[in-house]
Amino acid sequence: MLAVVTVAIVRQRSLFGVVILTSIYSFLMASVFIALDAMDVAMTEASVGAGVSTVLLLATLHLVKTTELRDVRVNLMPLFVSLGIGGLLVWGTLVLPPFGTPDAVIHKHVAPRYLSESIKETGVPNVVTSILADYRGFDTLGETTVIFTAGIGVMLLLRRSRRRKDDGDAEAPK
Amino acid sequence: MNYDLVLRVGTKLILPFILLFALYVQFHGDYGPGGGFQAGVITAAMVILLAVTCGLELAQRIAPWGLVQCMVPLGVLIYICTGVMGLLLGNNFLDYSPLAHDPVHGHELGIFLVEAGVLITVAGTMVALFYAFVERGR
Numbered sequence: 001m002l003a004v005v006t007v008a009i010v011r012q013r014s015l016f017g018v019v020i021l022t023s024i025y026s027f028l029m030a031s032v033f034i035a036l037d038a039m040d041v042a043m044t045e046a047s048v049g050a051g052v053s054t055v056l057l058l059a060t061l062h063l064v065k066t067t068e069l070r071d072v073r074v075n076l077m078p079l080f081v082s083l084g085i086g087g088l089l090v091w092g093t094l095v096l097p098p099f100g101t102p103d104a105v106i107h108k109h110v111a112p113r114y115l116s117e118s119i120k121e122t123g124v125p126n127v128v129t130s131i132l133a134d135y136r137g138f139d140t141l142g143e144t145t146v147i148f149t150a151g152i153g154v155m156l157l158l159r160r161s162r163r164r165k166d167d168g169d170a171e172a173p174k
Numbered sequence: 175m176n177y178d179l180v181l182r183v184g185t186k187l188i189l190p191f192i193l194l195f196a197l198y199v200q201f202h203g204d205y206g207p208g209g210g211f212q213a214g215v216i217t218a219a220m221v222i223l224l225a226v227t228c229g230l231e232l233a234q235r236i237a238p239w240g241l242v243q244c245m246v247p248l249g250v251l252i253y254i255c256t257g258v259m260g261l262l263l264g265n266n267f268l269d270y271s272p273l274a275h276d277p278v279h280g281h282e283l284g285i286f287l288v289e290a291g292v293l294i295t296v297a298g299t300m301v302a303l304f305y306a307f308v309e310r311g312r
Contacts, residue, residue, distance in 0.1 A: 039207035059307035151299030158306040
C-alpha cells in the first residue's frame with residue numbers, strides 16, 4: 001500500500017492531490033509504527049505528518065498555483081541516483097541481524113540499563129519519555145531549538161515580505 | 175465570509191475535548207505514549223481547526239499573534255532554565271536530581287518542566303507558521 005501511494009504521488013499532477021496522498025502516506029506510516037509497537041512515534045507521525053503538515057501544505061497551495069508544470073525533458077539521472085542509493089541501503093541491511101533478535105548489538109549497549117533502572121531513577125513508567133526528557137535531555141533541547149529556529153525563520157521571511165507589499169500598496173495610489 | 179453552520183457548531187462542540195485530549199497526552203506522557211511534542215501539535219491543531227472552520231478572527235481572539243509569538247521562545251527558555259537550575263544547584267547541566275528533596279522526585283519534576291517547555295514551543299511554532307501562511311495569502 002505504501003508503494004501504491006508513492007507511485008500515485010509521483011504520477012499525480014495536481015498538487016492538491018499530492019498533498020492529500022502525502023497525508024494518506026503518513027497515516028499508513030503511523031500504522032506501520034503501531035505494528036512495530038512504537039506508539040510514541042506513531043502518535044507523532046499521525047499528528048505531525050498527517051495533520052499539521054497537511055494543513056501547512058494546503059496553506060502554501062493557497063499562495064501558489066495548484067498544478068505542477070509538465071517537465072519537457074525526460075531526465076534519467078535522478079532515477080539512477082535514487083535506485084543506486086536505494087540499492088546501497090538494501091545491501092547495507094543484509095548484514096544486520098534479523099528483525100527482533102534479542103541479542104543484537106543495539107539491545108546489549110544501554111537499552112537493558114534504561115529498561116531496568118529508569119523507573120527507579122526517574123520515577124516515570126514510560127521509558128520513552130524518561131529517555132527523551134532525561135537521559136537524552138540535551139538532544140531534546142537541540143530538537144526544541146531546531147523547531148524554535150525554524151518557526152522564527154519562517155515568521156521573519158513571511159512577515160517582512162508582507163510589510164514590503166503593504167508599503168508598495170500604500171505608495172501605489174499616489 | 176459565511177462558514178458552514180454544521181461545521182461551526184460541530185467544531186465548537188469538539189474543541190474542548192481536543193484541548194482535554196492534548197492535556198491528557200501531555201500529563202499522561204509519563205505513563206503511556208505521549209509527551210510534550212505530541213500534545214503541542216494537538217493543541218496547535220485545535221487552534222488551526224477553529225481558524226479553518228470559524229474564521230481567522232475568532233482563532234486570533236483565542237490565540238492572538240502576540241501570545242503565539244511569545245510562546246515560541248518561552249518554551250525554549252523554560253527548557254534551558256530547567257537545565258541551568260541543575261547547574262546552579264551544583265550538578266551538571268540538565269541533571270534534574272537537585273530540583274527536589276530526593277533525586278527521583280527531582281527527575282520527575284525536571285521531566286515535567288522540560289515537557290512543558292516542549293509543549294509551549296511546539297504549539298506556538300505550529301500556530302505561528304499557520305498564521306504566517308494564512309496572513310500572507312490575504
